[in-house]
């Protein structure tokens with residue numbers, strides 16, 4: 517069933533879409549995802565171009581590209597990668613054809629996608645219009661409703677006063693969740709269960725959002741109890757074809773941030789799977805979605821599910837989908853951006869057949885004994901877990917690497933693939949035990965506790981799992 521793609525010449529297939537080969541790609545990102553994209557480029561015979569901040573002068577992602585250029589001289593570490601005019605200038609000066617944004621940084625900025633196109637570069641992602649629409653929670657929700665997708669009851673737009681918040685709560689009942697309208701990454705959320713707390717909690721959440729994101733506007737949604745986080749991987753082409761690559765379960769979260777991801781979702785009723793993937797495809801078709809994207813849903817105990825958001829980009833956990841489908845999502849993204857259609861690549865829905873279960877653990881340089889405080893310094897000793905069915909996607913995972921405080925603490929993504937969830941967990945467990953990391957602390961002890969937990973192994977997961985198992989922290 518595996519797809520081994522595509523140093524291919526074009527097949528005899530007629531389409532209106534113009535095919536323009538990409539000869540070079542600049543990755544507007546750093547770390548493991550930059551390397552992930554360079555690898556796909558190299559395999560396709562495409563020249564790869566890195567950018568790096570001053571703080572990343574010695575970083576591995578720089579070495580893994582064919583060429584690398586300093587970006588954002590004199591700027592703070594994160595700002596360097598957010599400097600749109602400079603990224604475009606570097607691309608133009610070095611004869612680059614296309615830009616891949618990775619995840620985070622500029623990946624969900626429609627002004628960046630547009631700036632690339634205006635400069636004659638191809639943006640490896642959806643159109644700026646769709647990036648904009650999906651990034652705006654109100655517009656994305658409306659698109660979902662228009663496409664017949666079930667959404668969580670919520671405020672139709674941002675709410676700025678405690679009176680509006682109270683009105684929603686009285687109308688829809690508790691519990692509700694407050695979300696920063698301009699937040700993201702699981703930050704700025706608060707669950708409210710008592711009417712007498714609505715006012716005070718709103719004021720607190722809103723002022724926190726203002727401090728963190730520069731805007732105090734909030735969304736309010738009905739809070740789904742014990743939800744599972746299930747998300748559908750999509751791929752669309754320029755001819756309007758859309759396929760789904762099945763779903764992932766990302767319920768294992770700490771503070772609303774994903775820690776362990778699984779594909780496909782264990783114990784998901786086949787009828788629910790069909791409906792959830794079908795609705796995701798409908799939404800993509802409805803908005804004219806091109807390239808890779810993910811539709812996120814929460815499902816409740818009765819099998820109802822509700823749209824929460826679309827991530828109009830590649831995700832950290834795309835790897836587990838690649839493992840079960842055998843499809844290289846990044847190569848597919850590049851081919852789509854060239855104008856190749858999914859059928860030309862052999863990617864029709866009937867040919868996508870997931871096999872087994874894949875699990876991804878995000879190994880971070882965080883100390884579980886110190887409330888996951890990020891640790892920094894030089895890695896003195898590094899040995900990784902390897903062997904059949906194990907994949908490692910990392911950037912700083914080697915002896916001598918300096919873990920800086922400037923960027924996120926992801927050290928290496930470990931992905932296991934085996935026939936069923938338990939076999940996959942056993943493989944992951946074995947691989948994580950082979951790791952030896954000295955010099956910086958990692959969350960591996962915590963991950964091992966998760967992998968040995970009976971509830972985890974039974975595959976009956978919800979987003980309360982980590983909070984309800986404090987023994988995982990020891």
Ligand code: ADP
Nearest residue numbers: 693700701702703737738739740745772824979
């Ligand atoms: P972000 O954009 O910050 O990543 P999301 O809307 O994707 O935020 O939500 C992240 C996580 O927060 C979800 O996976 C879920 O665990 C929790 N969550 C969000 N909305 C709700 C809700 N209405 N009810 C219950 N949990 C929610």
